[in-house]
Amino acid sequence: MMKKALVFFLALAVLTSVCQSQTQAEAEVRSAFERYKDAILHDRGEEAAGYLDKTTLEYYGAILNKVKTADSSEVEKMALMDKIVVFAIRHIATPKEILSFDARGLVVFAISKGLVGKNSMVFVTLGDVVVDGNSARVQTISRGKVSTLYLQLNKEDGIWKVDITTLFAAANVAFRTLVDTSGREENEFLFSLLEMMTQVKPSAAIWNTISN
Numbered sequence: 001m002m003k004k005a006l007v008f009f010l011a012l013a014v015l016t017s018v019c020q021s022q023t024q025a026e027a028e029v030r031s032a033f034e035r036y037k038d039a040i041l042h043d044r045g046e047e048a049a050g051y052l053d054k055t056t057l058e059y060y061g062a063i064l065n066k067v068k069t070a071d072s073s074e075v076e077k078m079a080l081m082d083k084i085v086v087f088a089i090r091h092i093a094t095p096k097e098i099l100s101f102d103a104r105g106l107v108v109f110a111i112s113k114g115l116v117g118k119n120s121m122v123f124v125t126l127g128d129v130v131v132d133g134n135s136a137r138v139q140t141i142s143r144g145k146v147s148t149l150y151l152q153l154n155k156e157d158g159i160w161k162v163d164i165t166t167l168f169a170a171a172n173v174a175f176r177t178l179v180d181t182s183g184r185e186e187n188e189f190l191f192s193l194l195e196m197m198t199q200v201k202p203s204a205a206i207w208n209t210i211s212n
Contacts, residue, residue: 025131025136026129026131026136028160029129029131029136029138029153029160030126030129031160032051032153032159032160032161032162033126033138033151033153033162035047035051036048036051036052036162037124039051040111040116041122043111043112045107045108045109045110045111045112046108048108048111049104049107049108049111051161051162052107052161052162052163052164053153053154053156053161053162053163054154054156054161055154055163055165056107056161056162056163056164056165057103057104057107058103059165060103060104060106060107060110061102061103061106063082063085063086063089063106064089064098064101064102064103064106066078066082066086067085067086067089067090067098067106067210068098068099068209068210068211069209069210070086070209071207071209072207075087075207079168079172080172080175080176080179080186081168081171081172081175083190084175084190084193085110085115087190087191087194087202087206088110088113088115088194088197089106089109089110090205090206090208090210091194091198091200091202091206092113092115092198093109095210097109098210099210114197116164123142123143124140124141124142125140125141126138126139126140126141126151127139127140127141127146133155134154134155134156135152135153135154135155136152136153136154136155136160137150137151137152138150138151138152138153148170149167149170150166151163151164151166151167152166191206
């Protein structure tokens, strides 16, 4: 009887420890997201970039390469999200700035120019958080409504960081819907969007590669 009781209390202690650990991890995930959100909303690009995971920085590194080297035929074949980012950077940044960027520098620039969803971020909060080891899947809530979008955070070197690339598939679908319902040709829609954002009409140079 004593042995069974001991086993029960040991199991209870382990379960309690696991639950406390899970609760702590969820709190850390929420805190990491809120720090990232606050940095975005207050234009602290350097700080916000520090909250992004390796996957996100690798994406921006790949996009930076496309900004520099993709010719018109390659740009035309890109997914809408990639295409608008390439167009936006070529439109807003000078060739000298583009050549000076690394992946992190591009992120900081994009944040400083409002290209990372500052307006929509105002209304985003977190719902359920599911932690699985060093990764977490987070339900998003927008304007008080539960979204079908889930954000991923990954723990790197003991710090939870945001993987915004997990939202890109949904963003591509949303952009495609906007293009289709606009009644405009895809590039015409994207150029008008850039002009609305910057008050400057994109030039033909937006198709050009960037070289030293």
